[in-house]
Amino acid sequence: MSHGSRPRRWLHLRSMRCGLLLACVVLGTPLIGGCGPAAAENHQLTLWTIGREGEAIIQLLPDFERAHPDIHVNVQQLPLTAAHQKLLTAFAGGSTPDLTQLGNTWLPEMVALDALEPLQARVDRSTVIRQDDYFASIWATNVIGGKLYGVPWYVDTRLLFYRTDLLRAAGFDAPPRDWAEWRRMLAALSDPQRHAYGILLPTNEYEQLMSLALQEPDPLLRDNDRYGNFESAGFKRALTFYVDTFRLHQAPPITNVEAGNPWSEFGRGAYAFYLSGPWNIGEFRKRLPAAEQDDWSTAPLPGPHDAGIGAAGGSSLVIFRAAKHKDAAWQLIEYLSQPQVQQRFYDLLGDMPPRRSSWAGGALHVDPKARAFREQLERVRPTPAVPEWERIANEMQLVAAQAIAGELTIDQATAEMDRRTDRILEKRRWILDHAHPMTGAAR
Amino acid sequence: MNPQRAAWLFLAPALLVLGVFFLLPVIAALALSLTDYDLYALANIHNLRFVALQNYWTLLHQPLFWSALAHTTYFVAIGVPLSMGTSLGAALLLNSPLARCKPFFRTALFAPVVTTVVAVAVIWRYLFNTKYGMVNFVLGHLGIHPVDWLGDPHWAMPTIILFAVWKNFGYNMIIFLAGLQAIPADLYEAAHIDGASAWRQFRHITLPMLGPTLLMVSILTVSGYFQLFAEPYVMTEGGPLQSTTSVLYLMYDEGFKWWNLGSASAVAFLLFLIMFAVTALMLKFARRGNDGEPA
8 A cells, every 4th residue: 555644544534434325325234224123022043054054953943942942043044155245244234143153264254344242251151062072173263363253063174085996906905194195096096098087176166275285384374364375385385286186187177067976976986086075975875876885985185294184164153243142042052062962963964063072972983984084173274264265265276277277387376376365465464554453353 | 386496396206216226326336446345344444445546456457357358348249249130130030921920939039038047047057068968969969079168268158158149139139020010011012123132122121220229229238248247157157267257247256255345346337437438439330320321
């Protein structure tokens, strides 16, 4: 920014006034949103869910409502594609629900908006929710600026699904533990002539590259998350490994739209490896014939030196600052955090619980295909907790796709990623440097 | 009450509606485009900065904006003539004395206009699927290798154009049909007696008589096609490699995906300026064309 300091004060007055005008005119909703229907005397809790979780949670709620006759839970399901927009619009319009499911990459955004209720005091009083029972990195994604804003609900980390029979046929008895070994297996299992590839890595999904990058010691952003750190040696190693997989024709350079039905392709042997998340255990069980169920398994994500480090993903339950029934909302969170409820939730949907005690019993405990996830969850690493992260990751993947297409070298690509990231983070730097205390953290 | 005041009184409701729902938002959006309104400003208005023309400056230096503009221009340059040609052709066929079952065909050809984009996009995605799609199946019988219609950056936009033309040509067809029916039949009779061929009748009677309709339809179609959004949104999500990202798509991403309303408003105004310039040019050419003809 090239503004001097003197004009800025005037500009602020002006921008405040026009901001108010804009807020009323363009966003339109703040004035209208305030006059929603008044809450009933009974606790009418509104819970938003995102994606498939809504259907499963409806089956868990009758028990809760029996135990709490004065609380009625009203579940609203948002489709994943519209959820982000809907949450921001609801905040702008002052019509947020009491509590919602929130992906932990979206949490920093809601915290920057100062939309969420801090929860540490409630956790300290709780007999159900015990921090030391949760996987540490997953819990940490809910702590921003030293304050806790969400309770982990289910977890997600990306790792390897692989065809045991194909690996064995190629002379490998165990899944790879490090990148060198993985590369050898990919080479042995790929045959582009027959349209067989070692692995499917859709070029429009950032999670795979991000999971590889998080295994390196270098952070993805540097200097208190003010600048991109993609030109670090660690990220370059991860990007090189990722791009080489395409250049050596060990992965097809296609998007997930073209990949169409990856499950049946995996079953046919078009890919020996598939880098994905826990929900695919259920998908593969459902979509592959019974005879093929013994031919696949899961393994911790191979790293540069050792396997088992991945991205800490998943969703949390959060209470909005503007909620009318915070205590009732907290009771619902406590109910959903009980190990036996989480086990039922897993049975219904396959969403993996964030608590170690939930893993100690039930179907999860004995499921061999869930074991790799259990191992990796102890060592997952959180993504940078800045509101801009989702956009940065998207830009990272767009540039990576150009590198895959051969338009950029590794050095050019990482420089471009840093350039784009620094531009996106410009406002954040300004706010951190500016006299106004950052909202959310300040209050 | 004098007549002038009465006139204003009658105009007042319309002016009020225009002012509140059009003029005011436009002015507000213009003001917005001079700020960096974003998520942080939504949280606390103190985080709003006046940036003057910085949003515009940044956009003009952003390769993605230029590629989005190029994709939109590509779509307009190919899509508009193709769409208008299809509409005119269909209208001529329907207007021909030889045509049978006219009401049925009129309805059938107009049907794509009234269907929802999202629903037909699902069908089109299946039709153009690389492996299982009907289009590649038919081409395969002709000995043509399967084309990756929606996955190849070179083919995605032509597919989108086909989809848009199919979806929209019925609307213009109805307008052309009305224009054709307004041409007096005796002109054709006279030309027929003079021995003019069908082509010359079309060239020297139909086209000149359709002139004003053609102009109106082309302006409406150009301004409509510049606002390309729904088709790539439902078919390709702007991909592959951002090859179907239009200017409006860029605005949507900036504004509603990343909540940078300031920069999104700047995109909107740039698009408005471009569309304004293009339609003004078209009008000017049309007027010059008219002046050239003997009155």
